[in-house]
Amino acid sequence: MTHLTAKAIRAGYGPRLILDDLDLAVPPGAITAIVGANACGKSTLLRCLARLLRPATGQVVLDGRSVQDIPTRELARNLGLLPQAPTAPDGITVADLVSHGRHPHQGMLSRWNKADDLAVAAALDVTQTADLAARDVDALSGGQRQRVWIAMALAQETDILLLDEPTTFLDIAHQVEVLDLLVDLNRRRGTTIVMVLHDLNLAARYADHLVALLRGKVHAVGAPDKVLTETMVAQVFGVRCRVMTDPTSGKPMMLPLGRHRLTPQIPLQEKTS
Amino acid sequence: MDEHAKTVTWIATLRRARHQTRLRLGLVMVGLLLIGTGLTLITGPTMTAPMDVLRVLTGHDLPGTSFVVLELRLPRAILSILTGMSFGLGGVIFQTLLKNPLASPDIIGISAGASAAAVFAIVMLGWSGAAVSVTAVIAGLAVALLIYLLAWRDGVSGARLILIGIGISAMLDSMIAYVLSRAPAWTLQDAMRWLTGSVNGATLDQAVPVLLSLLVFGGILLARRGNIEAMRLGDDTAAALGVPLMREKVVAVMSAVGLIAVATAVAGPIAFVAFLSGPMAKRIAGPGRSPLIAAALVGALLVLLGDYAGQHLLIGRYPVGIVTGALGAPYLIFLIIRSNRNERET
Numbered sequence: 001m002t003h004l005t006a007k008a009i010r011a012g013y014g015p016r017l018i019l020d021d022l023d024l025a026v027p028p029g030a031i032t033a034i035v036g037a038n039a040c041g042k043s044t045l046l047r048c049l050a051r052l053l054r055p056a057t058g059q060v061v062l063d064g065r066s067v068q069d070i071p072t073r074e075l076a077r078n079l080g081l082l083p084q085a086p087t088a089p090d091g092i093t094v095a096d097l098v099s100h101g102r103h104p105h106q107g108m109l110s111r112w113n114k115a116d117d118l119a120v121a122a123a124l125d126v127t128q129t130a131d132l133a134a135r136d137v138d139a140l141s142g143g144q145r146q147r148v149w150i151a152m153a154l155a156q157e158t159d160i161l162l163l164d165e166p167t168t169f170l171d172i173a174h175q176v177e178v179l180d181l182l183v184d185l186n187r188r189r190g191t192t193i194v195m196v197l198h199d200l201n202l203a204a205r206y207a208d209h210l211v212a213l214l215r216g217k218v219h220a221v222g223a224p225d226k227v228l229t230e231t232m233v234a235q236v237f238g239v240r241c242r243v244m245t246d247p248t249s250g251k252p253m254m255l256p257l258g259r260h261r262l263t264p265q266i267p268l269q270e271k272t273s
Numbered sequence: 274m275d276e277h278a279k280t281v282t283w284i285a286t287l288r289r290a291r292h293q294t295r296l297r298l299g300l301v302m303v304g305l306l307l308i309g310t311g312l313t314l315i316t317g318p319t320m321t322a323p324m325d326v327l328r329v330l331t332g333h334d335l336p337g338t339s340f341v342v343l344e345l346r347l348p349r350a351i352l353s354i355l356t357g358m359s360f361g362l363g364g365v366i367f368q369t370l371l372k373n374p375l376a377s378p379d380i381i382g383i384s385a386g387a388s389a390a391a392v393f394a395i396v397m398l399g400w401s402g403a404a405v406s407v408t409a410v411i412a413g414l415a416v417a418l419l420i421y422l423l424a425w426r427d428g429v430s431g432a433r434l435i436l437i438g439i440g441i442s443a444m445l446d447s448m449i450a451y452v453l454s455r456a457p458a459w460t461l462q463d464a465m466r467w468l469t470g471s472v473n474g475a476t477l478d479q480a481v482p483v484l485l486s487l488l489v490f491g492g493i494l495l496a497r498r499g500n501i502e503a504m505r506l507g508d509d510t511a512a513a514l515g516v517p518l519m520r521e522k523v524v525a526v527m528s529a530v531g532l533i534a535v536a537t538a539v540a541g542p543i544a545f546v547a548f549l550s551g552p553m554a555k556r557i558a559g560p561g562r563s564p565l566i567a568a569a570l571v572g573a574l575l576v577l578l579g580d581y582a583g584q585h586l587l588i589g590r591y592p593v594g595i596v597t598g599a600l601g602a603p604y605l606i607f608l609i610i611r612s613n614r615n616e617r618e619t
Contacts, residue, residue: 014427052512076515083509089372091560095287103503104515112288121280130280134287156514 002028002063002159002192004049004079009058011048018044019055020216026160031186031193033207035200037237041216042196043084046164049194050081062160076104080158084165086149088137094148095133098123101155123154126188127181143174150181161185163195167202175199179206201253204228205246212236228252291561298558302570306354309577313350314342316585352475352539353577353593355483357546359536361572362491362565364547365554366529369501369563370522373431374608377548378413378533381438384542385445386416387534391541392449392467396456406482406538413534416441417526469594470543472580479539486535490528495565501525502563544594545601546575552604575600 004026012018018041026032026049034042047053049060051067059066067075080101088097101123102116124130127147132140137148146166153161166182167175179202185191197203203210204224212220212227214236220227229252233241239256246253314326321338329335329342364377378384390412394400400408420441424434449467466473494501500521503511512518533547553575554567579600580593587596 047509050513052509072512072517073515076513079513081509081513083507083513086510087507089505089560089563093287093561095284096561097506099288100503100506100514103499106499117281117285117288121277121284124284125277125280130276130283133280133283153513 003061004028004160004192004194005061006045006049007058007061009048009055009060011044011053011055011058013053017056018216019048021058022213022217024211024218024221026192026194027209028192029186029190030208031182031195031206032209032211033195033197033203034211034213035197035203035236036213036219040213040236042213043164044216045213046081046162046194046196050079050162051075052081073104076156076158078158079160079162080153080156081162082149082153082164082166084168088145090138092137093133094124094129094135094137094140094151095120097137097148098129098133098151098155101152101157104156119157120155123151126154126185127151142170143177146170146174146178147181150178154185158191160192160194163193165196165198167197167199175202182206200228200233201246204251204253205249225252228254230254295558295567299566299570302557302567302574306570306573306577309574309581310350310354313353313577313581314346316581317341317346348475348477348480349472349580350577351477352472352480352483353580354573355480355487356472356536356540356543357550357573357576358491358569359483359487359532359572360543360546360576361550361554362487362494362569363529363532363536364549364572365551365563365565365568366494366501366525367547368551369505370525371431371434372505373435374548374552375435375605376431376438377551378417378529379542379545379547380442380605381420381435382440382442382445383413383417383420383438383530384533384537384547385442385449387413387537388467388542389445389448389452391538392452396452403482406486406535409538410531410534413530413537414527416445417530466541466592466594468541469592469598470537470541470546471592471594472540472543472576473592475540482535483539486531490531491569493528494525494532497521497525498563498565501565505563540576541594543576543579544598545605546572546579546597549575549597549601549604 006022006024009019009022010017022045024045034045036042044053048055051060054068059068061067062070062078098120099116102119105116106112121130124133127150129144129148129151132144132148137145140148150166166178170178182193182195183206186193207224210222210224210227211218212232219236220232228243230241230243233239233243233254241254241256243252243254311323315321315323321342325335325338326342329339364379367376367378368374387409391405391409394405394408420434420438421429423437424430426433453467500516503514503516504521506514508518550568550572551564554564554571557571558564558567575597576593579596583591583593583596
């Protein structure tokens with residue numbers, strides 16, 4: 001199951017409407033990054049896709065079925081979510097935390113079996129956290145901890161994985177490490193990945209598909225070199241910028257222009273490399 | 274052996290080691306419970322020889338001894354264990370779901386609600402037996418609902434719920450005191466039970482509803498252990514792991530209230546057993562998984578040994594609630610001091 005779409009959803013908290021008639025089709029087997037200014041509804045959209053929030057109108061459809069009609073456990077076997085700042089109970093070990101990913105695969109009476117061990121071990125191996133298995137999650141560094149949480153979501157063995165800002169609070173090395181890991185997953189298992197990202201340049205580099213939200217609607221959508229333009233950034237983020245080609249990846253990258261600290265003669269042509 | 278196979282074995286080893294540690298601890302606690310029961314059965318104003326106790330238990334009739342062991346001491350031990358397990362399990366469920374050791378039902382007024390309703394039914398309405406238990410359960414649920422509604426402001430925060438619960442608890446305690454002040458003097462001895470909790474005058478008949486509630490509510494909770502465990506990861510993560518949150522929370526809280534209320538209706542609000550069992554069980558069993566069974570066993574031990582100490586080890590005789598209360602109060606103060614410090618640090 002990989003076809004995830006949002007159809008004309010309006011959603012918010014209480015009377016406050018955050019998503020306004022939003023349509024989105026998540027391309028199966030690809031990496032999608034959702035970008036936008038603060039409070040534009042990025043996380044709300046992700047919560048709707050994961051069924052943590054029920055849209056007031058419209059629906060989220062997974063392979064032809066409204067997610068509201070799919071039993072919770074069955075949905076959790078097809079769609080995983082890593083919330084923005086997940087909290088681990090104190091003293092829990094890495095192995096125990098990752099084992100939680102098997103929860104939707106276990107019935108009330110069925111016992112832990114070989115398949116569960118295999119899935120947990122595979123998740124630990126992919127995220128390179130196997131040697132941390134016996135350690136306390138509290139004792140890990142930020143990057144290790146994030147890898148462990150991703151391992152938990154991987155043990156869930158879902159075809160779709162949603163991540164809400166998986167790189168927040170991480171230094172640049174760990175940000176790249178986490179994003180590389182997601183690309184590995186996407187390439188090896190064909191996992192469809194949807195993530196909210198703050199950093200436009202990392203989003204353009206790592207995503208196959210970019211979704212820019214503006215005031216609860218999809219403003220621009222498509223391949224990064226179509227979406228990440230100076231006009232889009234001006235409209236969505238309200239900031240002037242230069243967009244040029246990143247010489248290391250061939251993807252677009254942007255440099256914001258503030259009021260200060262600019263050299264008076266910036267070359268106005270786009271491609272300087 | 275390749276990397277992956279090695280990891281699989283490593284994971285399985287870790288898991289098995291944890292199971293064994295848990296099993297061993299469980300057996301040690303069951304062993305301690307048997308010892309405590311044995312002590313309760315042989316100790317009294319006149320000591321009974323362990324051999325005589327065994328003979329009585331295996332069906333021999335020893336004049337005098339049979340009555341003391343089977344009618345006085347055995348019901349006391351059984352009721353202690355059953356109420357202790359109910360308090361321990363009910364308490365740890367609240368502490369786990371609200372992620373705060375202060376959120377125990379005896380702190381936030383649920384025990385006080387059940388207790389107040391039971392006192393009212395017994396003293397004012399002259400009820401007894403199952404009717405009192407049912408009233409206590411309903412009142413416990415009503416208080417839980419009331420606290421929840423009062424704490425609601427765009428969702429429920431644990432700290433607000435606890436503070437409101439403490440307030441409600443104080444109101445209910447004064448209600449209990451009022452009702453007791455109107456009770457006839459000859460019931461006052463009995464009334465002590467409603468202030469601190471006691472297993473004095475236990476009978477096997479009283480143990481029946483507690484056993485039933487443990488089987489039903491405890492069974493429901495243990496069957497849901499996986500879901501309760503997943504809910505410790507936070508609402509969003511639990512939902513993403515396939516836990517139907519609303520339903521599971523309601524079922525878990527209602528079962529925990531049921532356990533607490535029935536035990537309270539029979540033995541009174543035995544002070545701080547619900548509050549102490551979870552953290553003690555966690556200390557013993559180590560962190561990691563939430564210690565449901567361990568908390569039930571610790572609760573049973575607290576009541577059984579607390580009652581033994583109150584009856585035989587201290588000068589004078591005290592109901593079990595006074596002993597557990599003396600243990601619990603310092604711990605409560607410790608927790609509050611520590612939580613204040615943590616707030617200041619962050």
